[in-house]
Amino acid sequence: MTASTTGAAPLERGSRGSRVVVRVLVATALIWTVVPLGWMLLSSFKSTAEVTAATPDVWFGPTLDNYRNLFGGGNNLWPHLRNSVVAAGCSALLATALGALAGYGLARTKWRGKHHLSFWIISTRMAPIAAVVLPIFLIFRVLGLIDTLPGLVLAYLSFNLPFAIWLLNAFFAQLPPALEESAQVAGCTPWQAFRHVILPLTRPGLVTTFVLCLVFSWNDYAFALVLSGPRTQTLPIAASQLVTQTGIDWGQLTAIGTVVVVPMMLVGLAVRRWLVTGLTMGAVTGE
């Protein structure tokens, strides 16, 4: 990105020897990263016997049996898929909506305790999940929210909402207040100025927030393990339960792994430009 056409920065040019070292290191990292994923994908198209063969084999007759069994056979995956889509989707949507309001308010308030407030918000995100899930379990039991999708959506908000507020706050803080001030001079109410001037300018921030919240709740295991039940099990729980049943069907397991993983990789890479801001929760300015 920084390398100009006339001459790269000295560090980027480097000697021939160091360039070889760099390439070897990157290649090693790529192998270390990609091999497990590639192996999972490959194994999901193998027959049961081939998956558990003592010598690994890359040449085999691909079959869709594993996927067919998952979606049509005894382990019907559809309800789990639906639960995951609804719980993760609704939670991400709610977090983005509430986060946009609160993030904007936080960016524009001149309240003195603002610093404390934003630290409180971010510290709820950092709280260990295990410590949060325990009381939520008891509270949900009293309220009858165990094994319900609204319960899961609410539980996911405990980590999605602080994240959304914090991240969107970073996006709103980049926009000069003069924008909505001039809109208000032109006759807009504060809400109209927010809705028609500020919000459209934050579209990348909204999309990034939604996608990352979606990934977090789609991948959640701890909350779903404790709070879901037979009716609301999500995909990660379904995946882990393939193991506890008698004997492990590794072919199906690699197939379900692929189903869980691929959509999140696609949406994650789609917002790559904003990943740094997103994943550092706005703490790193500039990128």
Next chain:
Amino acid sequence: MGELTMGSLTTGPHRAERSSGRRIRLPLPGFAGRMMAPGLLVLAGVSLLPFAAVVVMSFSRVHLLGGLRLEGAGADNWTRLFTDPDMAWAWARTAGYFVLTVGGEMVLGTVLAICLWRLRHGRNTALSLLLLPMFVAPVIVGLLGRFLTDSTFGLYSWVLGQLGYHGDLMGDKTTAFVSVTLMDVWEWTPLVTLIALAGLTSVPSSVLEAASLDGAGLLRTLRHIVLPAIAPVLLVALLIRSMDALRYFDIIWNTTGGGPADATKTASVKLYETAFRFFDFGYAAVTGLLMLAVTTVVARYFVRLLDRKGLAR
């Protein structure tokens, strides 16, 4: 969540009252306040309420059968915390994981970022591929790890077999510990790489050119120019990874379940077991509060460091 929660909500308005003197200003006035209200109310509901509940639980015996019932237990759960050698070991293991995973991720991530930064062609493709593990659900990382290290058909076990190692990776205390650590390193090194690379691309090339004109070699440039320049971003990465390392659960629970012989039983695993296998919620609550306290201390320390660098807002 935590003590800072209570502190921040009470000290803020008080200070405002005292300093302004004449008129008492309401904490969140005006349009900004109204915009914040729904989000903050929900957030309070899903964080302050559970926090209060976990404090109450820590002083109670919790009965689940025949309707939820709390029975006062005084400081029993707390005194138990300090006399339980299992708990001390769980924390020692957590500390071990913390150092190994976070240390490994920071070093590997930074080295990889510097390599990518110096790569002239294919940087974007390489980066996209390297980022993939971050989006994999930790459960799947754990299950996939089990698949790859299975002693009869695992790909990695087979490779190690070719190299002369024939043991069961998940069956031995040391190798199980190392394997689980490496799975976390596999998943999260890319995050450090991504953050460090963002820091590197903002190092002005004029500074680098000046350094090279002054005859500074590669290592000296890295040591005296590049690393200081990206130190603040690395600190942010360190903060994020530290918070996650303290609550490391999904992967361990799906690979070893805390075994063999408790070798991978961290504080999180211990807490889950205490609550949902032995249904001892009071003691689990104490463990949870301790985790919260440790997290808070670590976060405060890093945020103060960041403040000094002028990065936190």
